[in-house]
Amino acid sequence: MALAMVIDDSSATRMILARILGELGYTVEKAENGADALHKLSKMSRPELILIDWNMPVMNGYEFLVKARSMPEYDNVTMMMVTTETEIEQVLKALEAGANEYVMKPFTKDIIDEKLSLLGLGAR
Amino acid sequence: MALSANDFTFLANFVKNSTAIVLTPDKDYLVESRLNPVARRVGVASITDLVSKLRANPTINSEVGSMVAEAMTTNETYFFRDVKPFDVLKSELIPKIIERKGADRTLNIWSAACSSGQEAYSIAMVIKEHFPMLSSWRIRIVGTDISRAMVERTKEGIFSQIEINRGLPAPLLVKYFTKAGSEWKIKSDLTSMVEASVMNLAGNWPMLPRMDIVFLRNVLIYFDLQTKRAILEKVNKVLVPGGALLLGGSETTMNVSNDFDRITSGNTFYYRSKGGPQLPPSTPPVSRVPYVAPRGNAF
Missing domain, CATH: 1.10.155.10 (Chemotaxis receptor methyltransferase CheR, N-terminal domain)
Incomplete structure (x- = not known):
């Protein structure tokens, strides 16, 4: 099965996103913030997809995105922001930092699936 | 109760x-x-x-x-719904029209049962993004719907956060939309490409321009066979000979109409009009289709 990671400081959101990705055919690893994600990524196989919240303690999602995109081994990993940030400037900032897609909370399974389909990563 | x-x-x-x-x-x-x-x-x-x-x-x-x-009526829709029809639009249908109609320089596309307009605007975005050479063409993307409220929404081009979350690539969001409070307004260079009007597919049809491409997706499933036949017969008359018809993924012309060939394109397919009735020779290039009486539905 394809591997994915969900980074969100809300355990409820982590659980919901992991369930959605599980239903779409992914095995999901979860992380509570950007630093936790980098630590876990260093010890696991490279995921195909990472969903990233923006506002988190320790290391936020934007900082994680910039850091991960500076590491060549994650060049081909699809990274999608899933966040409450809804200003167009934030969307642009995330895209410029290397996000492949952007979902504004609240989301549904359909929304996640449709966005992944755009990226050629629909149901596995 | x-x-x-x-x-x-x-x-x-x-x-x-x-x-x-x-x-x-x-x-x-x-x-x-x-x-x-x-x-x-x-x-x-x-x-x-x-x-x-x-x-x-x-x-x-x-x-x-x-x-x-x-x-x-059902108004389920979202941007770039099912993706593949827009891929075939980009990779095959529009390039062939450019080849065929270089001198004519008109492109007419119909989004039938357009609901709140996401399909029509997705088509407009494909054209803007991938076919800058069409900037000098006369392009008409015609959205029609039975609901006056949906037609008004299509004209306004204002979408909720949930709607722009559905199927719209983020790079296109930042390029073609502006935020207005909690809603998102599509920019005028796209709204100017889309016209919308009220039309009941199962009723009397208004005058329509001859279409190069018709999107009629996830609509026929709601109708009985007789109505499907009547609609496809009229669609064939609206299409230019060889024009393309895109249906929903679960819809087919098989056992409904013999006026179309099924064309495979990559990992998807569309239907091509076998010809349909020709308009009189004096008809100008962007012409009108004569009124065709509906079959079987008296209203």
């Missing part, structure tokens, strides 16, 4: 006659969920009372009739 069998039959007949949508008795849940809000808006206590009002003036042109008909 559940509808009586008599009221359900009256309602089903009204919906069939005004929209050609077939409501079978197992759809009673749908009727209740769609019409309870209408009953509240009209100010009556129940769907039974709503039906009584409708009986007094059972036409789609009455206020209650239009509200009932609109409520029973």
